[in-house]
Amino acid sequence: MAQFYSSRKPTRKATARTKAPALKQQLVVGLDHQGRGVVRGERGVRFVRGALPNEVIDLQPQGKYDAQLLRIHRSADERVDAPCKYYDECGGCDLQHLAVSAQREHKQRVVRELLHKFAGVDAQHWLEPLTDHSLAYRRRLRLATHWDTKRRRFQLGLRAQASKTIVAMDNCVIAVPELNEFLEPLRTLLPQLKLVSMLGHIELLQTEQRLIVLRLQATPEEADRQALVTFANQHDVQVWLHCGAPDTMPTPLPCEKTTSEHSTPRYQTLGAELDFQPGDFLQAQATLSEKMVGQALAWLDPQAGEAILELYAGSGNFTIPLALAGAQITAIEGVPSMVQRLQRNAERYAVKVSAFHADLEQNWKAYPWAAKSYSKVLLDPARAGAPHAIREIAKLQPQRIIYVSCAPDTLARDAKVLVESGYHLRQAQIIDMFPQTHHIECLTWFEREA
Numbered sequence: 001m002a003q004f005y006s007s008r009k010p011t012r013k014a015t016a017r018t019k020a021p022a023l024k025q026q027l028v029v030g031l032d033h034q035g036r037g038v039v040r041g042e043r044g045v046r047f048v049r050g051a052l053p054n055e056v057i058d059l060q061p062q063g064k065y066d067a068q069l070l071r072i073h074r075s076a077d078e079r080v081d082a083p084c085k086y087y088d089e090c091g092g093c094d095l096q097h098l099a100v101s102a103q104r105e106h107k108q109r110v111v112r113e114l115l116h117k118f119a120g121v122d123a124q125h126w127l128e129p130l131t132d133h134s135l136a137y138r139r140r141l142r143l144a145t146h147w148d149t150k151r152r153r154f155q156l157g158l159r160a161q162a163s164k165t166i167v168a169m170d171n172c173v174i175a176v177p178e179l180n181e182f183l184e185p186l187r188t189l190l191p192q193l194k195l196v197s198m199l200g201h202i203e204l205l206q207t208e209q210r211l212i213v214l215r216l217q218a219t220p221e222e223a224d225r226q227a228l229v230t231f232a233n234q235h236d237v238q239v240w241l242h243c244g245a246p247d248t249m250p251t252p253l254p255c256e257k258t259t260s261e262h263s264t265p266r267y268q269t270l271g272a273e274l275d276f277q278p279g280d281f282l283q284a285q286a287t288l289s290e291k292m293v294g295q296a297l298a299w300l301d302p303q304a305g306e307a308i309l310e311l312y313a314g315s316g317n318f319t320i321p322l323a324l325a326g327a328q329i330t331a332i333e334g335v336p337s338m339v340q341r342l343q344r345n346a347e348r349y350a351v352k353v354s355a356f357h358a359d360l361e362q363n364w365k366a367y368p369w370a371a372k373s374y375s376k377v378l379l380d381p382a383r384a385g386a387p388h389a390i391r392e393i394a395k396l397q398p399q400r401i402i403y404v405s406c407a408p409d410t411l412a413r414d415a416k417v418l419v420e421s422g423y424h425l426r427q428a429q430i431i432d433m434f435p436q437t438h439h440i441e442c443l444t445w446f447e448r449e450a
């Protein structure tokens with residue numbers, strides 16, 4: 001019987017090891033909403049981190065759609081040297097190679113394109129982007145840690161791109177200087193403590209106070225607590241420990257900064273200073289957040305006694321300024337402890353706010369506040385947007401809706417519902433809240449057709 005040669009089917013492992021051939025001299029035709037260069041070749045589209053439109057590059061395909069940038073033959077005019085020395089390793093800021101003015105233009109273009117594609121709408125008027133510092137701006141920094149027991153080596157830094165590797169750094173160019181000051185002292189202190197082996201991430205916060213939050217798998221011993229108290233007093237900082245399940249709240253270590261009269265953590269918003277707790281949502285950039293609140297207020301134009309519904313209210317960043325302007329705010333937030341802080345903030349300023357806890361992505365039938373009538377609605381959801389809430393809002397038929405978004409794709413999806421419910425997009429504005437990164441913050445004003 002004749003025997004025929006048949007090649008063995010490659011195993012999964014073998015397939016993974018076989019590299020697709022590099023693609024040479026490819027033209028980058030666009031920049032997607034995740035800040036990746038877009039190359040359209042004969043074999044389909046590829047997304048290339050670090051590449052810019054009009055560049056000619058060599059790339060190495062990775063997986064089905066991604067590719068690694070190998071070489072740039074022709075650079076874009078907008079290409080600049082990244083300001084951060086860790087740029088090639090760190091996964092944090094992925095647009096540093098693009099000039100800041102071009103980053104802003106790109107972000108506005110992305111929002112316009114997504115709104116057009118998914119909602120068939122454009123703003124009647126785009127305001128100039130709201131901007132502030134493009135470096136040294138972040139007031140919140142989350143650091144990864146690793147303790148190698150065998151080698152007794154401690155690592156503290158940010159995660160590398162799409163990896164668990166930690167990039168140790170002595171300075172993060174987008175963090176405010178007050179946070180960078182802690183990197184070296186923490187790197188010295190923590191390996192001396194027993195708790196180093198049960199340390200998860202560390203969060204640094206710069207608001208009216210400076211705070212360090214240590215995520216721990218168990219409660220630390222007394223000697224470690226004492227060492228942390230000494231550190232807190234020496235460095236003029238509050239140290240908080242987060243030892244329980246992820247949904248529990250961190251607690252402060254009793255030290256000079258947490259037992260004094262002004263110990264309650266507070267942040268500034270337009271015309272007010274608000275209580276918050278580590279673990280609560282906090283806008284990334286202090287001054288720009290206030291400018292954004294000011295713009296939302298200008299668009300909402302609150303009248304004395306007017307009933308306004310605010311959704312995804314957090315601890316009151318928009319709520320209190322709106323109420324100080326005389327409006328009667330019904331504010332909804334999904335984290336019960338933040339609702340309490342919001343209500344307390346309202347009481348301190350003696351303003352008219354009714355704060356309720358609700359999961360806005362559940363049916364609204366059971367919520368008494370949803371049965372009332374509101375002339376204006378403000379919403380500021382997380383990146384997932386408001387897929388259910390937006391339909392409920394449309395049913396309420398307010399005259400004006402101000403949608404604050406940190407994800408243009410979900411904004412575009414939700415905008416479609418508003419357009420189909422008789423709203424037009426009157427104004428829009430990019431808020432440059434996350435310079436050097438692909439992340440986009442955007443303010444939009446929808447008005448019901450007359």
Ligand SMILES: C[S@@+](CC[C@H](N)C(=O)[O-])C[C@H]1O[C@@H](n2cnc3c(N)ncnc32)[C@H](O)[C@@H]1O
Pocket residue numbers: 281282283312313314315316317318332333334335338358359360361380381382406
């Ligand atoms: C982007 S933050 C905005 C907070 C606030 N507006 C501010 O400026 O600080 C989104 C808020 O929505 C809340 N949230 C997220 N999903 C929610 C849901 N399904 N129902 C109610 N609130 C939710 C979060 O807890 C968070 O406080």
